[in-house]
Structure formats: structure tokens, C-alpha cells
Amino acid sequence: MASCQSSQVVFSKRGEEYKSAREIAAEKRAARKSGKSRERIASTSKDRTSRTRVRNLDKDVATVIQTARSYTGVPYRWGGTTRVGMDCSGLLCTSFQSIDATLPRTSEEQSRYGDEVKPKDLREGDLVFFGENKRNITHVGMVTEVVSREEVRFIHASTSLGVMENNLYSDYYKKLFIKAVRPPVF
Template identity: 35%
Template sequence: MKKSILLIICIICFSNCKSSKRSKKQSTTSSQTSEIKSAEETSSEYKISSKEVIEDKEKKVEKKKKKSPKSQADHIVAFAKQFEGTRYKWGGTTKSGMDCSGLVFESFRDSDILLPRISRDMAKKGTKIPLKKVNTGDLLFFKTGGRRNSINHVGLIVAIRDNDIEFIHSTSSRGVIISHLNEKYWLNAFEEARRIL
């Protein structure tokens, strides 16, 4: 009888040991599975974030490409504006004196764009465009005074506001100033607009 009781106790102990081993195995397996799943999720999240980073970089490059002509125009305009108030000097290209074509020539040259030095020769470069399509950085050409048979004056468009085109240029009477194309004198003298950029 003692032997049978002892045998029953041993059987119960062994069965308990097996069940605890099974539960340990199951918990270990389930934790390993959850670790694998979380690793897979993390790697897929990483893949998504890497893809997003690459796409974001590509978008930035595209934006730079789209902006480059505009920012180049902005740079040229900003360079020209620093000469505002400079006195007129025929053939001048510095702050001590500047003529109209000198102002445009130096402003474009600062952006590594070489134009002819004389306004009538500048008018042969780039593409002729209608006034309604002009942008900042485009050039306006004029026939002024008694020399209306050929282009002899150039200005650089700095802004377009309310159907009025503002341009910077150097005049013999007032030096480097910003004028409006809507002013009667400039509108009458206007010949053509051209795009260099």
C-alpha cells in the first residue's frame, strides 16, 4: 500500500514537472515569436522611414531645381539694388558711378552670366517675351531721347505689383533708381522685354 501511494505521488510529480516544462516552453516560444514579430515590425517601420527619407530628399532636390531660376533672379535683383542711389557715369560699373548697361552687366556677371556690355547688344540675347509674361529678373529695353532709332537703355525688373512693372536702372539725371513702367515717359520709350534666365 505504501508502495502504491508512493508510486501515485511520483506520477503526479512527474506530470506536474512536464506541465510546467510545457508552460515554460510555451511561454518561451510565445515570447520568442513576439520578439520576432516586433523585430519584423521594426524593420518594416525602418524600411518605410528610409523610403520616406529618400522621397523627402528627392522632393527637396526637385524644389531646388524648380527654385533655382527664381533664386538666381532674386540674387541678381538683390545685387543690383545695392547700387541704388549711385550716381550716373557713362561706362561706369562701380559704386563710384554706373550707367544702365553697366548695372545690368555687373548684376548678371555676379551670377556668372556674361552679357554684352552695351544695351543694344544685350537686346540680342535671351528670348523676347510679351510684357504680360515678364518675371523678376527679366530685362526691359528702351529707345530714349533723340536716339529713338535704336535701343539705348536697359532696366532690370525687380517687382511686379498690381499690373505695374518696377525696374532698376541708371538714368543720366538721377543715377541708379527704381522706376515704374506705367510712368508715361518709360511706357512711351519701351521697346521690348527679354528673358535671359
């Protein structure tokens, strides 16, 4: 299984200069120190209607979310942590590396990393866990946007569609939801 600490080559889009998540994060930290960056992050939700929401987020949370979103469309690959392919826990490990935080590698281990959060108290950066039964966590995602009590967006690596965002309260994810955790890095 690939490790979060992997130093494998990551491929960029055609014609785009490659930058690792760490390089992007380092540039952002340097820009913040020089006063050039904003504490706002714009996120686009692509459901039936497209809308843009601008939220004031903690800088680290915003960096982790932006890094995770940069992997949108990357295909699913068990044990993957690169743009060639990612699994759900690998996506989060790689995204948290952008703020120099190390998450455990598997979704089961990540479910024990931090304090449990009630669904009504979810906020951006929280980890959400899924499985077929309450004793067997098999999937993880990260909250990217809390729109309302009926819409909480989270990013994850779907086995069929790759890295994407979905609503936690859709019928499918509602029945698989097990718990949420706030990682101690924020």
C-alpha cells in the first residue's frame, strides 16, 4: 500500500507546470506572511444549479480544502496518493500534508484521530465516515462547505467516479453515515 509520505512523481494537466501540494502550500504561506493573500475561499457547488459561495475560513482549513479540491476528477486507485489515482484516506492524507499535518493512513485509523462531532455541529475541515454497518468504517470524506442543515458538502474519492464532492444528506450517504470527527490539527 502506498504511504502518505510517498515521494512518487505526480502528473499535472497537459501544458501545466507541476507543483506539489507542499510547494503550493509553501507559496501560500509566503504570500500570507507578505500580506498578499486573502482569508477567503471561493467554492463552486455543481448540483442542478451552479452557485458560488464565499466563506471566511481558518487559513489552514481553507488550504486543506483547496488542496483536496485540486484533485477533483482524479480516478480512484486503492492505496493511491497521487494524481494518477487516489483512495479516500489517501486524498485526506495528501491534503493535510499541505499544512504539514500528518493524518493516519487508513479511514479506520482516521476515525479515531480527533474528537467526535455531532452532525448538527459539523463545520468545514471535519472528517465524515461511512460504512455498511456501525462497526466497520470503510470510507472517509472531508466537509468542504456547510450550506444548511439539509446540505453539507464533502469531498471524497468515490470508487466509481474518483475524487468528487457530494451532499452528506443525500439519501445514499445518509444511510451509510457512521460518525464525524474534528481532527486536532485545526
